[in-house]
Amino acid sequence: MSEEVVLLDFWPSPFGMRVRIALAEKGIQYEYQEEDLRNKSDLLLKMNPIHKKIPVLIHRGKPVCESLIQVQYIDEVWHDKSPLIPSDPYQRANARFWADFVDKKIYEIGTKIWTTKGEEQAAAKKEFIESLKLLEGELGDKPYFGGDNLGYVDVALLPFYSWFYAYEKCGNFTIEEECPKLIAWAKRCLQKESVAKSLPDQEKVYGFVLQLKKAFGIE
């Protein structure tokens, strides 16, 4: 049976990046298909009729949607290489909790930083830093959230690092000043090929954000 793996994605999407990292960590060959979100392909609409969003992972013709669900799927199917999720139930629950925290906090609050101004933006920056500090607490002295190797929480959080420069420019603040440990962690992860080839350049993401701001009339 063909192991054909297709990823419908959009280059600046942090959710797509998670799947790219997971596939790269496992050494899985796949076909990458860039979507134009203003003109979604028939394949995307067929494979994700409910959300009509990327990323969509298609394995042996069957779609899996939602990035963290995709990462877990990849980890379960290709379980013999570079495990991302711990085997102990309590550690698994802890990993799922923090990946879910990233989902609930980082993306939405980060978006507020580049889409708002004044008091709203200030509040978003504050909450963003607080959330990163909680993540720093969880990281502790470990090189990675996964311990000695890249794990589920690392994969969940890393993509947002490629958006940090955009958040900093739009919010006029420095993340490294407040969260040096987290920046050190991200740079450590970027030394891995699976991560480096999955994340776009931060300046390129900033350029994209500026385009979006112009398109939506956000100052």
Next chain:
Amino acid sequence: MAAEEVKLLKTWSSRFGLRVVWALKLKGIQYDAIDEDLSNKSALLLQYNPVYKKVPVLVHNGKPISESLVILEYIDETWKQNPILPEDPLEKARERFWAKFNDEKLLPSIWGAFTKEGKEREEAIAAAVENLKFVEEELKGKKFFGGEKIGLADLAFGWLAYLICVFDEVTGFKIVDERYPLLLAWMQEFSQLPIAKDNCPPHDKLVIKYQALYEKLHPAK
């Protein structure tokens, strides 16, 4: 064998706490229920869930787990009888997708229809109608979301089986109507399960609670 100590911090009406109760009952796990007063959170809750300070929290042999879907997967992996997730990764992904769909789309849209007013309410109702259509479609040819037996998605959607009728009564507006015969049939089946029948908050008490909330949110003009 060492004694297992299982505690569940919840409230009497928490729909997220209730799905954990159902899972524990399904697997026949003995536990101590600790009902919290959310207006006066206990030191225990603040200690066990410092990040969100919310219920439910499962405490297993002194170790806390928060977030209901995380708790459900933990329970399934720790106690193997009556599994709520299948072995097959694709089927597992499907269960997780629908549990997430309930939590992020369906529940918030129905809750919005209950709590909001004016244009926001209209938008919430429109979203709920769209979401309910997808759920109805998913139930085609199945008794439960999990197939012949209930699974993670059923536990996530389970709140519909006992709370929708409360919302109907309080608002005078039926959101899950005859457009969704499969969902209505599922709600019946689910509510007849022993775990649901014996472990749902009392209907009258729920009506009082949500009536009071509704009046507070929509003061009579």
